[in-house]
Amino acid sequence: MSEETDPLFLIEAQHLTESLEATLLDLKANPTDKSLIDSAFRDLHTLKGSGAMFGQIAMSQFLHDFETAFEAVREGTLKVTPQLIEIALSARDHVLDLLAGGSTEPGALLLGRLAALVSGDREAEAQDPGWIMSFRLAPDTLALGGRPEAILAEFRAMGASNIAPILDDLPPLEKMAPAELHIGWRMDLPGAITEDDIRDVFLFNEEGLDLNLKPAGTAGAEEDADISRGDVSSAMAAPPAEATRTSPPTSERSMMRVPAERLDEMMDRVGELVIAEARLAELAARSRDPQLVAVAEDIERLASGMRETTMSIRMTPIETITGRFRRLVHDLTGTLGKPITLEIEGQDTELDKTVIEKLSDPLMHLIRNAADHGLETAEQRRAMGKPEHGTIRLSARYSGAEVIISLSDDGRGLELEKIRARAEDRGLIGPDTNLDDDDVRALILQPGFSTADAVTELSGRGVGMDVVKRTIEQLRGRIDVDSEPGHGTRIDMRLPLTLAIIDGLLVEIADERYAIPLAAVEHIIELPDDEVGDARTTRFLNIRDQLVPYLRMRDLLASKGVPGPHQKVVVVTAAGLRVGLTVDRIIGSSQTVIKQLSPLHAALKTFSGATVLGNGSVALILDIPQLVSFGQTLDSREAA
Numbered sequence: 001m002s003e004e005t006d007p008l009f010l011i012e013a014q015h016l017t018e019s020l021e022a023t024l025l026d027l028k029a030n031p032t033d034k035s036l037i038d039s040a041f042r043d044l045h046t047l048k049g050s051g052a053m054f055g056q057i058a059m060s061q062f063l064h065d066f067e068t069a070f071e072a073v074r075e076g077t078l079k080v081t082p083q084l085i086e087i088a089l090s091a092r093d094h095v096l097d098l099l100a101g102g103s104t105e106p107g108a109l110l111l112g113r114l115a116a117l118v119s120g121d122r123e124a125e126a127q128d129p130g131w132i133m134s135f136r137l138a139p140d141t142l143a144l145g146g147r148p149e150a151i152l153a154e155f156r157a158m159g160a161s162n163i164a165p166i167l168d169d170l171p172p173l174e175k176m177a178p179a180e181l182h183i184g185w186r187m188d189l190p191g192a193i194t195e196d197d198i199r200d201v202f203l204f205n206e207e208g209l210d211l212n213l214k215p216a217g218t219a220g221a222e223e224d225a226d227i228s229r230g231d232v233s234s235a236m237a238a239p240p241a242e243a244t245r246t247s248p249p250t251s252e253r254s255m256m257r258v259p260a261e262r263l264d265e266m267m268d269r270v271g272e273l274v275i276a277e278a279r280l281a282e283l284a285a286r287s288r289d290p291q292l293v294a295v296a297e298d299i300e301r302l303a304s305g306m307r308e309t310t311m312s313i314r315m316t317p318i319e320t321i322t323g324r325f326r327r328l329v330h331d332l333t334g335t336l337g338k339p340i341t342l343e344i345e346g347q348d349t350e351l352d353k354t355v356i357e358k359l360s361d362p363l364m365h366l367i368r369n370a371a372d373h374g375l376e377t378a379e380q381r382r383a384m385g386k387p388e389h390g391t392i393r394l395s396a397r398y399s400g401a402e403v404i405i406s407l408s409d410d411g412r413g414l415e416l417e418k419i420r421a422r423a424e425d426r427g428l429i430g431p432d433t434n435l436d437d438d439d440v441r442a443l444i445l446q447p448g449f450s451t452a453d454a455v456t457e458l459s460g461r462g463v464g465m466d467v468v469k470r471t472i473e474q475l476r477g478r479i480d481v482d483s484e485p486g487h488g489t490r491i492d493m494r495l496p497l498t499l500a501i502i503d504g505l506l507v508e509i510a511d512e513r514y515a516i517p518l519a520a521v522e523h524i525i526e527l528p529d530d531e532v533g534d535a536r537t538t539r540f541l542n543i544r545d546q547l548v549p550y551l552r553m554r555d556l557l558a559s560k561g562v563p564g565p566h567q568k569v570v571v572v573t574a575a576g577l578r579v580g581l582t583v584d585r586i587i588g589s590s591q592t593v594i595k596q597l598s599p600l601h602a603a604l605k606t607f608s609g610a611t612v613l614g615n616g617s618v619a620l621i622l623d624i625p626q627l628v629s630f631g632q633t634l635d636s637r638e639a640a
Contacts, residue, residue, distance in 0.1 A: 007259075009054040013099055016047045017092055022323045024088050025330060031080035040088070041070040047095065059098045062107040066091050069118055078118060087113050089327075090156055103150065106157035113159055130191040130216045133198065134166060136184035138208025143179040146205060152185065154201050159190040162334060188216065260353065263314060270303075270310045271501060271593040277303040278590065278614030307501055307591060315497075316356045318396045318405070319347035324360070325367055329392065332371045339378055339389045340371055346396035351403055355475055355495055359405070362468040366407045366491055367392060369465070374411035374489055384486070386410070399575060402477075402625065403497060408490035414483035416440045423449065441481040445469040476608045478625060494575060494625060496608070504592030504611065506619065507570065508585040510559030513619040515592045515611055516570060516581070520624040523571040527582055541569060541580055549631050550580025556606070572624050579631035581622070594621065 020043040027036045044067045051060040066088065072078035087110060094107050137148060152163065166184035176182070189198065195213065202209055277299050284296035322344050329342040351359075375381075375390035382388060395406045416437060423429045423443045435443075443449060447466040468491075472479045477495035497519070504515035523543060540547040550569055553559075569580040594609040601607075608623035 009050060009056075010099065012050060013047060013095070016043050016050070017095055018323055019043050020047070020092050021089065021327055024085055024092070025326050027080055028082065028085045028330075034074075037070065037073050037080070041067065041074055044070055056098070058104050058107075059095055062091070062094065062098070062104070062111070065111050065114055069114055072118065081117075083117055087117065089330075094157065097153065102153075106153050109154065109157035113157075131189040131193065131198070132186075132214055132216050133189055134184060134186040134212045135202070136166070136169075136210040137181055137205055139180045139182065140208070141181045141205065146181075148181065148183075148185075151201055151205070155187060155189070158193055158197070158201075160187040162337075163187040164335065184210070191216075263310075263353070267310055267314060267501075270306055273303050274307060274501060274591045274593050275612050275614075279616070280614075282614035304591065311501060314353050315350040316353045317347060318349050318351065318356070321356060321360045321363070322347055322394065325363065325394065328364060328367055329371070332368065336371060337377070338371065338375055340375060341389045341391050342367075343391060343393045344395070345393070349396035349398065349403055351495065351497060358471055358475060359493075359495075362471050362493075363394070363405075363407065365465075365468055367394075370407065370409040370411065370489070374409040374413075376412055398497075399494070402494050402574060404575070405493045405495065406490055407493075408488055410488040413485040413488055414441055414444070414481075415485065419443050438481075441483060444481060445479065476623070478629075502592050502594065504590055504621065505570065506587040506590050506613075507568075507583040508587055509553050509557060509583050510561055510563075512557075512559070513587065513613065513617070514583075515590070515619050515621045516572065517592075517621070517624060518589055520572045520574060521570060522573050522578065523569075524586060525569050525571070525580075527567040527569050529565075543571065543580075546578075548578050548580055550582060551627065551631050552582050554582070554584075572628065574625040574628040577628050577632055579628045581627065592621065 020040060023036055023040045023043065027033065027040060030036060044063055048060050048063040048067055051057070051063065069078060069084070073080055073084075078084075091107075091110055091114075094102075094110060097106070098104065137146065137151075138144075141148065152160075156163070164186055166186055169184070170176075170182050198213060199211075202211065277296075280299055281296045284292045287293075325344075326342055329340050332338075333340050370392050371390075375392070376384065376386070378388040381390065391410045393406075393408045395408075397404055420429070420435070420440050420443070423440075423446070424431055426449060428443060428446050428449065429435065445465050445468070449465070469479050472493050472495070475495055477493055480492040480494075481489070482492070483489040496517075503518040505518050505521055507514055507516060525541070525543070528541075540549055542548075548571060550571075554561075554563055563582075564584055567582050567584060568586055569582055570586075571578055571580045590613075592611045595611060596609055597604070597607065605626045606623055607620045608626075609621045610618050611621060613619050
């Protein structure tokens with residue numbers, strides 16, 4: 001492949017594998033859906049043909065038998081079974097390995113499993129109880145260039161299930177040597193595999209190998225595999241799930257894939273164009289030259305259209321990252337032994353692509369945390385009168401200038417007394433610290449905090465939730481925790497629609513200009529004369545028979561001077577709450593290019609960024625969610 005066609009093929013292959021994974025997961029739940037069967041066949045056929053065209057012969061040959069199998073499914077001579085879906089998902093993972101330059105050996109084992117399934121030999125395999133195996137490699141395996149992940153990949157291709165790490169010999173962190181291997185693994189293997197097949201996998205790792213292999217059902221077999229079940233993906237035991245789902249085109253319109261770097265560059269150029277257009281408009285207004293004013297208006301119209309088009313290109317639906325979550329829950333169900341259902345709402349909700357890209361890892365952690373800590377086992381749920389299947393729900397919805405993304409579960413919920421006790425043990429709070437329930441729940445977001453009784457590879461070290469919080473705050477968002485004991489936990493993440501350009505309302509406070517996101521503005525009213533001289537920071541206005549608190553921005557910003565007689569109140573909303581902001585003057589609306597604050601000023605929660613005005617001066621952008629939260633807090637204190 002040439003340097004030009006290679007990335008194009010890889011992008012196309014990524015898209016097809018994402019689509020195939022999503023279709024296979026849907027097909028597992030609806031095994032007789034002909035449209036899903038046809039979709040899986042098309043993805044396999046296209047992937048095979050593209051691979052042959054671009055020189056990926058090994059991949060093309062590997063996919064040939066899978067295409068034939070799904071052709072048999074289309075013709076009705078082969079049924080869709082959970083075993084077929086599992087083998088096909090492993091094949092999809094093997095394709096990604098091949099594209100990354102991985103070994104072809106696991107593919108031969110997968111094709112053998114597929115042939116056994118298609119020919120009906122699966123029945124004989126099911127009658128054999130199979131094997132329970134645990135093993136540890138020599139501690140110097142990594143130092144000698146050994147690859148445990150390659151061994152695990154081979155066993156996955158042979159049909160291994162319930163793969164989990166053995167952590168009982170893991171030393172304390174301060175004594176751990178990075179080059180030493182302290183983890184073992186335990187797994188179940190199908191009976192069709194011989195002992196010689198198993199030992200062949202360890203052909204180059206026999207020295208120092210500790211292998212325990214027993215037939216399933218043998219007395220003591222389970223006891224010999226003493227493990228701590230955990231995050232198999234972290235211990236190199238789960239199939240790679242980096243790919244995101246992108247829905248296949250639903251229309252015949254032509255599509256073009258563009259590298260993200262080009263979109264970022266175009267967005268930067270449009271931002272500079274908006275700033276230049278604002279400068280031109282101000283110069284034209286000062287000159288009062290009709291021709292220059294007309295040209296400035298044309299440039300403003302064109303710049304506005306360019307901005308809207310560019311923004312629409314950058315906006316990406318949540319659906320582009322939910323595919324990997326479905327696969328994650330599918331894998332966690334087997335890893336944890338808990339039946340879990342993932343429900344997703346609002347997949348068409350759009351966010352800036354930068355926000356979407358950075359959301360993936362926090363959501364992955366929250367889902368793993370909900371599955372491991374939040375949801376009970378099937379036996380526990382039955383005893384509590386709950387359905388055996390635990391439910392994790394991911395939803396997204398618009399709220400003014402924000403998008404609210406919620407991750408909830410119907411598990412055991414948070415134990416506030418246990419959280420507080422653990423926080424005191426860790427020195428995060430003192431025994432006499434006065435905290436309400438919301439403050440106690442927020443403790444789980446602190447660095448190093450964990451209520452887990454045992455550390456697993458999945459969670460328990462207290463290094464996850466604070467990372468989630470930090471990522472959300474870096475995106476100018478905020479995170480809230482709500483929970484009801486016995487009924488589950490909900491994490492709400494409130495994020496701005498875009499990090500690039502917004503429509504802003506330019507206002508003046510004490511001779512300084514500030515920008516307010518226009519999407520958050522609900523009303524603009526005159527401040528009543530009897531309210532002008534009041535010295536309190538917050539008061540209330542009766543707006544359409546509702547009392548709305550308002551903040552005196554001059555006092556909040558510690559501005560000098562005395563406010564004029566005709567102050568305005570800009571009523572803004574966030575998270576369903578309203579607060580008024582008093583300003584001296586309304587200047588007008590403008591396209592606002594968001595510039596991030598320097599690290600020195602990033603801690604100022606009142607502002608979310610800055611923008612350059614037409615005259616070259618800088619205006620700070622007010623952080624509406626923070627101001628609304630602050631106003632509501634003052635409101636509550638006054639009421640108390």
